[in-house]
Amino acid sequence: MRLAGLKIGVFLNYVDKSMIEAKDPITASDRVLIALRKAIVEGGIAAGTKISEPELAKQFDISRAPLREALARLERCHLIERTPNAGARVVKLTVAGLKSLYELRETLEGMAARLAATQMTEQEIQDVRQLLDHHLSTQRVREGESYYQEAGDVDFHYRLILGSKNPYLINLLCDELYHLVRMYRVQLGMNGPRVSRAFDEHKAILNAIAARDGELAELLMRRHIAASGRNIEQHLQQGTLHD
Amino acid sequence: MRLAGLKIGVFLNYVDKSMIEAKDPITASDRVLIALRKAIVEGGIAAGTKISEPELAKQFDISRAPLREALARLERCHLIERTPNAGARVVKLTVAGLKSLYELRETLEGMAARLAATQMTEQEIQDVRQLLDHHLSTQRVREGESYYQEAGDVDFHYRLILGSKNPYLINLLCDELYHLVRMYRVQLGMNGPRVSRAFDEHKAILNAIAARDGELAELLMRRHIAASGRNIEQHLQQGTLHD
DNA sequence: TCTCAATAAATTGTCGACATAATACTTTTG
DNA sequence: CAAAAGTATTATGTCGACAATTTATTGAGA
Numbered sequence: 001m002r003l004a005g006l007k008i009g010v011f012l013n014y015v016d017k018s019m020i021e022a023k024d025p026i027t028a029s030d031r032v033l034i035a036l037r038k039a040i041v042e043g044g045i046a047a048g049t050k051i052s053e054p055e056l057a058k059q060f061d062i063s064r065a066p067l068r069e070a071l072a073r074l075e076r077c078h079l080i081e082r083t084p085n086a087g088a089r090v091v092k093l094t095v096a097g098l099k100s101l102y103e104l105r106e107t108l109e110g111m112a113a114r115l116a117a118t119q120m121t122e123q124e125i126q127d128v129r130q131l132l133d134h135h136l137s138t139q140r141v142r143e144g145e146s147y148y149q150e151a152g153d154v155d156f157h158y159r160l161i162l163g164s165k166n167p168y169l170i171n172l173l174c175d176e177l178y179h180l181v182r183m184y185r186v187q188l189g190m191n192g193p194r195v196s197r198a199f200d201e202h203k204a205i206l207n208a209i210a211a212r213d214g215e216l217a218e219l220l221m222r223r224h225i226a227a228s229g230r231n232i233e234q235h236l237q238q239g240t241l242h243d
Numbered sequence: 244m245r246l247a248g249l250k251i252g253v254f255l256n257y258v259d260k261s262m263i264e265a266k267d268p269i270t271a272s273d274r275v276l277i278a279l280r281k282a283i284v285e286g287g288i289a290a291g292t293k294i295s296e297p298e299l300a301k302q303f304d305i306s307r308a309p310l311r312e313a314l315a316r317l318e319r320c321h322l323i324e325r326t327p328n329a330g331a332r333v334v335k336l337t338v339a340g341l342k343s344l345y346e347l348r349e350t351l352e353g354m355a356a357r358l359a360a361t362q363m364t365e366q367e368i369q370d371v372r373q374l375l376d377h378h379l380s381t382q383r384v385r386e387g388e389s390y391y392q393e394a395g396d397v398d399f400h401y402r403l404i405l406g407s408k409n410p411y412l413i414n415l416l417c418d419e420l421y422h423l424v425r426m427y428r429v430q431l432g433m434n435g436p437r438v439s440r441a442f443d444e445h446k447a448i449l450n451a452i453a454a455r456d457g458e459l460a461e462l463l464m465r466r467h468i469a470a471s472g473r474n475i476e477q478h479l480q481q482g483t484l485h486d
Numbered sequence: 487t488c489t490c491a492a493t494a495a496a497t498t499g500t501c502g503a504c505a506t507a508a509t510a511c512t513t514t515t516g
Numbered sequence: 517c518a519a520a521a522g523t524a525t526t527a528t529g530t531c532g533a534c535a536a537t538t539t540a541t542t543g544a545g546a
Binding site: 027030065068069072073076078084085097100101103104107108111115166167168169172177 | 270273308311312315316319321327328340343344346347350351354358409410411412415420
Binding site: 052053054064068084085086087 | 496497498499
């Protein structure tokens with residue numbers, strides 16, 4: 001399964017084995033990457049913590065070689081920051097960082113929605129519609145079930161991004177930016193009342209795509225992302241995490 | 244020198260020592276990264292070539308450890324593609340890849356111009372204006388001098404990107420996408436007649452920014468990028484590089 | 487007591503070698 | 517002769533150890 005020059009293996013980074021069949025012989029580097037990423041995103045390793053290579057290597061019972069490769073990939077996702085000859089630290093969650101991140105995400109997912117309106121096949125659109133209906137009926141979205149909160153929202157955005165058919169954009173959103181976005185959401189306990197409203201917004205976006213109206217799809221997606229960003233920003237400002 | 248959470252060391256990837264003072268104690272990995280990147284971008288290592296780790300390590304007289312780190316960073320720039328347990332290959336230049344790349348670049352640099360219109364200081368705008376005037380008078384742009392072709396165009400875009408003040412966007416355009424863009428331009432011998440016209444477009448974009456008109460700046464920048472992309476696409480289609 | 491220099495400890499960057507998986511080649515079989 | 521299976525070779529992934537640099541600690545001097 002290929003996609004215009006980018007192998008599907010790229011999406012191994014996206015969501016754990018559930019959505020994409022995991023590649024069987026996961027290398028040791030991949031294993032610690034997934035474990036470390038989960039720990040960082042979910043706060044198991046606190047934001048701002050210094051990363052100790054010898055300590056982590058011993059903890060995962062591997063050499064420093066595959067660990068360093070995993071760290072390189074974490075840096076690529078902006079989850080850690082490395083300084084030459086000094087070491088790595090887990091990123092801090094800041095208001096300025098969140099704004100910059102969502103500013104970029106708004107543009108990129110808006111672009112994805114616009115492209116999806118012209119690039120998605122009727123079948124793909126139909127599948128997403130079925131996905132939304134399924135979430136609505138089965139998961140009791142309007143009551144704020146956690147399933148939709150997590151996987152449902154992810155799945156919807158995921159399909160539209162893939163629908164753009166632009167491999168660079170896909171790689172960017174699914175691999176390099178998604179985990180940091182999720183880190184903000186998870187560590188700030190995003191279970192807000194926005195869930196049900198987000199569902200309606202998803203439907204509106206899909207309708208625009210089905211109508212092949214790229215401009216409208218982009219506009220609605222940008223608003224959708226912006227609203228989500230403001231929602232997180234509120235939690236971040238009134239939380240304990242300052243600057 | 245910091246910039247809202249991203250160290251300036253990031254820009255070491257951008258253009259060799261000329262524009263940003265190079266960090267004195269370059270690590271061995273950095274050295275081979277710069278050398279390899281130059282070789283790939285300029286065609287010294289042909290597109291599509293299989294990368295042999297032992298061979299390159301011997302060639303640069305280093306171990307495989309720093310070489311592999313350099314390769315990881317090259318993959319980050321989309322200059323090579325790695326498959327687990329198989330190896331790495333230099334990317335191929337394709338029409339589809341070029342379109343996807345410029346589709347993304349159009350969006351991102353448009354965003355940069357829009358943000359620059361509100362984020363750049365009057366001093367920074369003045370500096371860019373001075374830069375353009377200097378290029379016009381000294382380098383005889385209108386006759387198609389190669390200096391403007393290379394460094395001048397780079398420098399203009401570079402300053403606007405920095406002017407966006409968005410560290411993620413800056414990192415993306417300057418580190419991850421720029422070298423691949425340059426690879427297309429260099430390997431297709433872009434010395435076209437677009438040079439003088441590009442200069443006028445630069446002036447128009449800067450005027451919009453100076454007027455703090457973000458929407459116009461974005462629109463003009465998008466057209467500017469799109470025209471450049473079409474220009475390269477023509478060379479690519481009629482060249483020897485098919486598919 | 488505070489500041490600065492010198493030393494000591496720890497960490498990162500690099501090296502050479504081994505284990506495992508992929509590729510190329512040879513041999514066997516239909 | 518073609519195709520498939522088995523073997524041989526090469527390359528990638530991983531390991532433990534050394535060198536160079538940074539950070540922490542100690543000591544000296546004002």
